[in-house]
Amino acid sequence: MNGHAVPPPGTQTLARGLDVLRAVAGGATDLKAVCLETGIGRSTAHRLLQLLDQRGYLRSSQGVDYSLGPTLIELGFHALYQSPVPTVARPILEQLVNKYHDTVHLAVEDGGKVLYVDKISGSRGAEMRSRAGYRMPLSRTGIGKALLLDEPERWAEMFDEDHAEAVPAPEIRAKFLSRMRVYAQQGTTLDLEENEPGIRCVAASVRNGSGAIVAAISISATNPYMPMDRMRALVPVMHQTALSISKKLGYSGTLRDMS
Amino acid sequence: MNGHAVPPPGTQTLARGLDVLRAVAGGATDLKAVCLETGIGRSTAHRLLQLLDQRGYLRSSQGVDYSLGPTLIELGFHALYQSPVPTVARPILEQLVNKYHDTVHLAVEDGGKVLYVDKISGSRGAEMRSRAGYRMPLSRTGIGKALLLDEPERWAEMFDEDHAEAVPAPEIRAKFLSRMRVYAQQGTTLDLEENEPGIRCVAASVRNGSGAIVAAISISATNPYMPMDRMRALVPVMHQTALSISKKLGYSGTLRDMS
DNA sequence: AAACCTCATCCGTAATATTGGGATAGGGTC
DNA sequence: GACCCTATCCCAATATTACGGATGAGGTTT
Known part of the structure; x- marks a missing residue:
């Protein structure tokens, strides 16, 4: 279901983190949905969500109801203006x-x-x-x-x-x-x-x-x-x-x- | 120099990947600058850059002259509209x-x-x-x-x-x-x-x-x-x-x- | 024109960080 | 009040990543 070309070796964690981001962008709002969408284990997905949330790439109300975060807005406009x-x-x-x-x-x-x-x-x-x-x-x-x-x-x-x-x-x-x-x-x-x-x-x-x-x-x-x-x-x-x-x-x- | 609170364990690679993004956003356009800015080794930083480039989070002309990529524009607006x-x-x-x-x-x-x-x-x-x-x-x-x-x-x-x-x-x-x-x-x-x-x-x-x-x-x-x-x-x-x-x-x- | 330097890229192994199952805790529902 | 579902935490086995060095390409200086 996930059509990524060739996940280059040596960066599985980063690749999975980006997959999580995509999943949330695609409408996954809780841990379970992210796991289903990405095929990542509960525990691992949770850990990635935690970091992405902490860094502002995701926004969440105490660990539930995830959505894309303000850091993406910042970097998105930054990309635009470059x-x-x-x-x-x-x-x-x-x-x-x-x-x-x-x-x-x-x-x-x-x-x-x-x-x-x-x-x-x-x-x-x-x-x-x-x-x-x-x-x-x-x-x-x-x-x-x-x-x-x-x-x-x-x-x-x-x-x-x-x-x-x-x-x-x-x-x-x-x-x-x-x-x-x-x-x-x-x-x-x-x-x-x-x-x-x-x-x-x-x-x-x-x-x-x-x-x-x-x-x-x-x-x-x-x-x-x-x-x-x-x-x-x-x-x-x-x-x-x-x-x-x-x-x-x-x-x-x-x-x-x-x- | 990098004032991140507490890099949670189990996600070093993802954290470093996001650091790389920040570094590029901050003006680092080549591998050396990214290494200096993030403190990551040459080889490792290169691998991360490769994946981020492939996924469109960064844009580069054959591995040099990195800038933020179109995926960030996409996700940024997506975050905005959420x-x-x-x-x-x-x-x-x-x-x-x-x-x-x-x-x-x-x-x-x-x-x-x-x-x-x-x-x-x-x-x-x-x-x-x-x-x-x-x-x-x-x-x-x-x-x-x-x-x-x-x-x-x-x-x-x-x-x-x-x-x-x-x-x-x-x-x-x-x-x-x-x-x-x-x-x-x-x-x-x-x-x-x-x-x-x-x-x-x-x-x-x-x-x-x-x-x-x-x-x-x-x-x-x-x-x-x-x-x-x-x-x-x-x-x-x-x-x-x-x-x-x-x-x-x-x-x-x-x-x-x-x- | 040749040697030199710098930079990006690739490889292999040692060591480290990651994985995922299971246990715990907190809410909400029947 | 018991039950179910979910998020969260922990730990040992393992697969992953990190890093130094080697290679090659491109540009600059002598």
């Missing part, structure tokens, strides 16, 4: 929201998934369920596809990974790949309700000083607010917005360092 | 900023410190250095004092702790304590440039369904924007704002469960 991307993108994305009134996201890739890093809700339409810190499939979201534009060799792999549950018809897969080629040329992508029925978005890639894709931005709305012609109109807007963020990150043109 | 406070407070705080144009903070207490949980920058004055995820002394900030209002027995202790470097005159300490008594009665506190010269703020306590203080809010600005009469005018405003957040958390009146 990258310049969220900071430089923020004001630019706020302008975008003010002008177009739809919800805007900033995301990076992590471990084969989209990781939302910032979200600014638009002033109209339904509130989206997404939040900073959430993960989504790469190949099923506009913002995820924008993160993949430089790596054609991963397109098929990611598509298959994200459609493992219900394998689609081969022509769907072919259409995805051919669309990706078009998206790659224009530097922007579309999401036509692939991930969430009724939700459409336009996304674009953000690059750093060496030309590598380090993030992506998207603007999303429910389909009444996102007819095709509006999406087409937003393509150059998102492209320009992403470019201005990229430039603040030192992106100078079209160089793409592959060394 | 409490209802930031979510219910957000829209109310946004209204506050729109009306008064100064910077607003939301904070909780953690480990004897203020932990900022949200920040909305005002539209005027200098940008404040604070950020969500940062820590500050309890006794030297308005928002920290608001977190302490229910616990008179900790006032002196916290004051002494936060002034250990340069011990102030006894009358300063006495004045602090007498002001705290006044603040406790009105449910709001002031910060008269005690922590940051030139920065003043008005803060108020947020309570949950059982009447316990679970958070605090503050509005801050540089002193030209915060003359005494404006501060006085903001006291009832902050009190009401905090109360409306408290009510959304189930706070029903004045009960204060001390069981």
Whole structure:
């Protein structure tokens, strides 16, 4: 049930401690649940919980009802700020929201998934369920596809990974790949309700000083607010917005360092 | 150099792993620095770094130049959302900023410190250095004092702790304590440039369904924007704002469960 | 251009820290 | 009041970790 690649030898205790953290994040609130989820013995799990609690990685009321702790909040924001991307993108994305009134996201890739890093809700339409810190499939979201534009060799792999549950018809897969080629040329992508029925978005890639894709931005709305012609109109807007963020990150043109 | 209370037995490896995380958060970017900071051996530290990197708690470019990783971002936001406070407070705080144009903070207490949980920058004055995820002394900030209002027995202790470097005159300490008594009665506190010269703020306590203080809010600005009469005018405003957040958390009146 | 230095990475064994079952204690429920 | 479930503590067997040294790569100085 626990799909960790290869627990490197010599760190079993740390690995188990991190498993405990994951278990609590996944909703385990007491010792028994943590044991079941992780497969660790009562006694051992209890000891790990104790330390994590003491250090603030977990919070508990006298040993029961565990939840993620304030230290994770501290380190999480610290991690966020160690990258310049969220900071430089923020004001630019706020302008975008003010002008177009739809919800805007900033995301990076992590471990084969989209990781939302910032979200600014638009002033109209339904509130989206997404939040900073959430993960989504790469190949099923506009913002995820924008993160993949430089790596054609991963397109098929990611598509298959994200459609493992219900394998689609081969022509769907072919259409995805051919669309990706078009998206790659224009530097922007579309999401036509692939991930969430009724939700459409336009996304674009953000690059750093060496030309590598380090993030992506998207603007999303429910389909009444996102007819095709509006999406087409937003393509150059998102492209320009992403470019201005990229430039603040030192992106100078079209160089793409592959060394 | 490492001031951890008592590393509980049976979890040395996990404790060291967390120390490594702290070291990286503190600016250690390579193996040597981590070793120096934590006192762990080269080989051992390397192994821990490897696992933390693999699990996304750290990010590295082929083993050098470590920084905090995306998993911490994920878990950090997760920790944030496990409490209802930031979510219910957000829209109310946004209204506050729109009306008064100064910077607003939301904070909780953690480990004897203020932990900022949200920040909305005002539209005027200098940008404040604070950020969500940062820590500050309890006794030297308005928002920290608001977190302490229910616990008179900790006032002196916290004051002494936060002034250990340069011990102030006894009358300063006495004045602090007498002001705290006044603040406790009105449910709001002031910060008269005690922590940051030139920065003043008005803060108020947020309570949950059982009447316990679970958070605090503050509005801050540089002193030209915060003359005494404006501060006085903001006291009832902050009190009401905090109360409306408290009510959304189930706070029903004045009960204060001390069981 | 070659030698030198520093750093990350890997390995093997000695020794240590960890494991997990069982016993204890504290709450809550029937 | 008895019972059941849970968290907590303890201890000996054991598997795990720690650490010094060897290897290799990268960069700098002579």
